[in-house]
Amino acid sequence: MKTRIATLLFAAVALAGCESSPSVNTIQNAQQTGQRNLIQDRRIITDKPFSRRVSVLAINTAMTPGDLLKVQVELLNRTGSIQRFIYSFEWFDVDGMQVNNTLSAIIPDQLEAGESKFISAVAPSPACRDFRLKMLQAQDINSP
Amino acid sequence: MKIKALIPFVAVATSFAGCSSSPNAHYIQTGGQESVVNVNQINIQDFISAANAATSDLLASGVLDRVQPPPAVLAISRIVNNTSQQIDTDLLVKKIRVALLQSGKAVTTTTYGLGGPEDPLAAQMLSQPGRTPDFTLSGKIIETFARAGDIPGRLGG
Numbered sequence: 001m002k003t004r005i006a007t008l009l010f011a012a013v014a015l016a017g018c019e020s021s022p023s024v025n026t027i028q029n030a031q032q033t034g035q036r037n038l039i040q041d042r043r044i045i046t047d048k049p050f051s052r053r054v055s056v057l058a059i060n061t062a063m064t065p066g067d068l069l070k071v072q073v074e075l076l077n078r079t080g081s082i083q084r085f086i087y088s089f090e091w092f093d094v095d096g097m098q099v100n101n102t103l104s105a106i107i108p109d110q111l112e113a114g115e116s117k118f119i120s121a122v123a124p125s126p127a128c129r130d131f132r133l134k135m136l137q138a139q140d141i142n143s144p
Numbered sequence: 145m146k147i148k149a150l151i152p153f154v155a156v157a158t159s160f161a162g163c164s165s166s167p168n169a170h171y172i173q174t175g176g177q178e179s180v181v182n183v184n185q186i187n188i189q190d191f192i193s194a195a196n197a198a199t200s201d202l203l204a205s206g207v208l209d210r211v212q213p214p215p216a217v218l219a220i221s222r223i224v225n226n227t228s229q230q231i232d233t234d235l236l237v238k239k240i241r242v243a244l245l246q247s248g249k250a251v252t253t254t255t256y257g258l259g260g261p262e263d264p265l266a267a268q269m270l271s272q273p274g275r276t277p278d279f280t281l282s283g284k285i286i287e288t289f290a291r292a293g294d295i296p297g298r299l300g301g
Contacts, residue, residue: 064203064204064206065206066203066204066208066249068203068204068247086176100246101243101246102239102242102246103192103195103196103199103200103239105189105192105193105196106173106174106189107193107196121200122203124199124203124243125246125247125248126247
């Protein structure tokens with residue numbers, strides 16, 4: 001009898017552990033007025049599981065009034081759990097040389113389950129013509 | 145026989161290699177996976193993120209481009225630390241200054257400043273006529289506390 005109760009408790013705990021976090025529902029206007037200047041991208045994927053969990057849906061660029069390149073990247077969390085990651089942008093001039101940026105911050109971010117989000121960055125100077133986005137899954141602080 | 149004779153040498157070489165590949169002290173990338181994220185305290189990564197956000201928003205707004213003749217002249221005013229921590233506000237201000245200078249959209253003036261120029265040499269030049277600042281940079285670092293049960297939290301801004 002005790003064994004049966006223990007088994008039931010174990011199953012209940014296991015089911016509770018498997019319960020996924022709340023997922024994000026997204027609603028937007030069907031007739032989009034703004035037209036995004038989507039660009040083609042080239043990807044170097046070294047962490048395939050992470051790229052499957054957090055996918056880059058689209059990248060669009062625009063120029064600010066001050067002739068600075070602005071980049072916007074749309075991300076989607078395809079899983080049923082929260083995904084934490086860090087990212088940083090690198091910038092390159094017309095000759096392909098990396099532009100030194102004192103504020104090249106590594107930014108921590110997260111996506112709720114099923115959430116899509118835009119991350120954006122503005123080039124540090126008008127000389128920047130190209131960019132590169134690096135994304136890395138954040139380590140779990142509880143992991144050794 | 146030859147193999148047996150080689151084993152001690154290989155073992156010694158491996159142990160040396162092990163020693164050299166386990167450094168106790170090394171540089172880490174700021175904000176990277178190895179960086180320490182502390183709670184209840186503002187860290188360098190917070191300053192970089194705040195400076196990055198402030199500068200990006202300022203550059204993207206285009207207000208600096210409306211100044212004639214360019215570049216805009218920016219004077220540094222007071223950054224108030226309204227937190228319970230001791231903070232050198234230059235950690236924030238210097239990053240914004242350098243980023244704006246690198247953008248070419250603004251220059252910061254050292255001849256104007258709250259309580260007199262920061263640079264003593266600039267104080268001597270103050271008597272000479274020059275361009276007055278188009279903008280001033282001021283701000284406040286604040287913190288709020290929140291508690292959910294036994295879990296305390298601090299929000300900086």
